[in-house]
Amino acid sequence: MSLVKPVCVGDFEEIAKTVLPRNAWDYYASGAEAMQTLEENKSAFSRIRLRPRVLVDVSRISLETQVLGQCIQSPIGVSPSAMQRMAHNEGERATARACAAMNTCMILSSWSTTCLEDVAEAGRSVRPDTSGKREVPSPVRWFQLYVYKDRDTTLNLIKRAEKAGYGAIVVTVDTPYLGRRLADIRNRFIIPPHLTLANLEAQGQGEKARMDHTVVDKDKASPATPGQSNTSGLAAYVLEQTDASLTWDVVHWLRSVTSLPIIVKGVMTAEDARLAIHHGVDGIMVSNHGGRQLDGALSTIEALPEVVEAVKGAVDVYLDGGVRRGTDVFKALALGAKAVFIGRPVLWALAYKGEEGVKEMLQLLEDEFKLAMALSGCTEVSQISRRHLILPGDSSVSSQLIPAKL
Numbered sequence: 001m002s003l004v005k006p007v008c009v010g011d012f013e014e015i016a017k018t019v020l021p022r023n024a025w026d027y028y029a030s031g032a033e034a035m036q037t038l039e040e041n042k043s044a045f046s047r048i049r050l051r052p053r054v055l056v057d058v059s060r061i062s063l064e065t066q067v068l069g070q071c072i073q074s075p076i077g078v079s080p081s082a083m084q085r086m087a088h089n090e091g092e093r094a095t096a097r098a099c100a101a102m103n104t105c106m107i108l109s110s111w112s113t114t115c116l117e118d119v120a121e122a123g124r125s126v127r128p129d130t131s132g133k134r135e136v137p138s139p140v141r142w143f144q145l146y147v148y149k150d151r152d153t154t155l156n157l158i159k160r161a162e163k164a165g166y167g168a169i170v171v172t173v174d175t176p177y178l179g180r181r182l183a184d185i186r187n188r189f190i191i192p193p194h195l196t197l198a199n200l201e202a203q204g205q206g207e208k209a210r211m212d213h214t215v216v217d218k219d220k221a222s223p224a225t226p227g228q229s230n231t232s233g234l235a236a237y238v239l240e241q242t243d244a245s246l247t248w249d250v251v252h253w254l255r256s257v258t259s260l261p262i263i264v265k266g267v268m269t270a271e272d273a274r275l276a277i278h279h280g281v282d283g284i285m286v287s288n289h290g291g292r293q294l295d296g297a298l299s300t301i302e303a304l305p306e307v308v309e310a311v312k313g314a315v316d317v318y319l320d321g322g323v324r325r326g327t328d329v330f331k332a333l334a335l336g337a338k339a340v341f342i343g344r345p346v347l348w349a350l351a352y353k354g355e356e357g358v359k360e361m362l363q364l365l366e367d368e369f370k371l372a373m374a375l376s377g378c379t380e381v382s383q384i385s386r387r388h389l390i391l392p393g394d395s396s397v398s399s400q401l402i403p404a405k406l
């Protein structure tokens with residue numbers, strides 16, 4: 001099939017819709033319930049306006065950023081998304097190669113369809129284009145953790161991630177149960193039979209690697225347990241396997257079993273950000289799971305300022321959800337995110353052209369972001385500030401925001 005070259009991230013989505021099987025498209029695209037939060041994640045960005053500065057020499061722009069103290073080429077990383085081989089046979093390997101080539105951070109899902117060792121190996125075999133640079137950096141790769149009821153299963157995953165060179169554990173905290181994604185419920189979605197949750201399979205847990213015999217044992221489940229009625233196979237699997245009783249104690253448990261930095265993914269409030277700091281995390285990802293969990297939750301770009309304020313610079317704050325343009329990246333950084341991460345666009349890009357597609361999409365977003373910086377008068381990411389924005393609540397030029405002498 002000849003495909004027109006995408007010129008914006010939305011073009012990748014249009015193409016993916018035409019090439020992906022319906023089951024896969026529905027799983028990737030859907031948000032929870034009325035999909036309000038899914039839409040809000042995107043539309044909230046467009047309610048923020050930019051205040052460009054002019055007559056700055058923008059002939060050279062650097063996007064270089066640090067995450068957990070490690071340099072990456074741009075502040076645009078890749079969020080964990082499960083089951084990437086539904087989009088392209090090379091799945092997570094292709095994503096790892098693309099991220100390594102672009103020298104950006106990839107977060108691998110616990111529920112990848114390629115085992116974490118193979119993904120690490122795929123990324124290792126690629127060198128970023130460092131022409132003109134002295135040092136060849138090793139790719140930044142983190143492991144996203146779902147905590148199983150069976151802690152030995154979880155511990156095994158962590159130990160393997162450590163051994164394979166993953167640089168952080170990103171524990172997802174917004175998914176004690178799966179949100180109701182209506183298309184998946186209608187499709188009775190489970191992982192397709194030719195694929196497995198490869199990390200579980202690799203540790204000899206074949207029954208946990210498939211979902212075909214997942215049953216919700218309604219007799220044993222407590223009447224107080226949410227999410228039992230008319231669910232997708234995936235939701236039933238989550239109910240059966242993962243630990244809905246997690247509390248902040250999980251951070252201490254993780255500390256006791258690994259020396260890797262710990263990032264909590266799914267924080268949306270100042271209160272939880274303060275608790276995260278209190279419990280000693282190394283990073284916070286503001287995320288509502290791409291609108292797939294609590295429908296009606298605030299957009300992530302609107303939640304970001306209170307989290308940044310609560311954290312007071314103690315640790316890196318990242319954001320994902322609805323980032324589709326370079327100007328979105330700019331806005332998130334101006335509100336204090338150290339980097340942004342993208343979810344669905346990676347799946348669309350995989351469906352379009354595998355590794356090359358992901359590279360093309362990341363390159364496009366980088367180029368858009370670079371242009372947004374240049375047209376706003378910024379040459380380094382550290383120059384991007386709150387002064388470059390007007391938020392919906394601001395008067396057009398707020399006197400408290402802009403000191404009179406400027």
Ligand SMILES: Cc1cc2nc3c(=O)[nH]c(=O)nc-3n(C[C@H](O)[C@H](O)[C@H](O)COP(=O)(O)O)c2cc1C
Pocket residue numbers: 027028029041079080081082109110111144172265287288289290291292320321322323341342343344345
């Ligand atoms: C198909 C799909 C699978 C996902 N799987 C995971 C996962 O395994 N672990 C996780 O923490 N988040 C998962 N997420 C959430 C993403 O990490 C991320 O928070 C979200 O997609 C960001 O929003 P965006 O898609 O608008 O960029 C998934 C999202 C999608 C769309």
Ligand SMILES: CCCCC(=O)C(=O)O
Pocket residue numbers: 082111146175178238289292
């Ligand atoms: C426990 C959730 C499974 C994968 C996922 O995170 C998603 O589909 O959003």
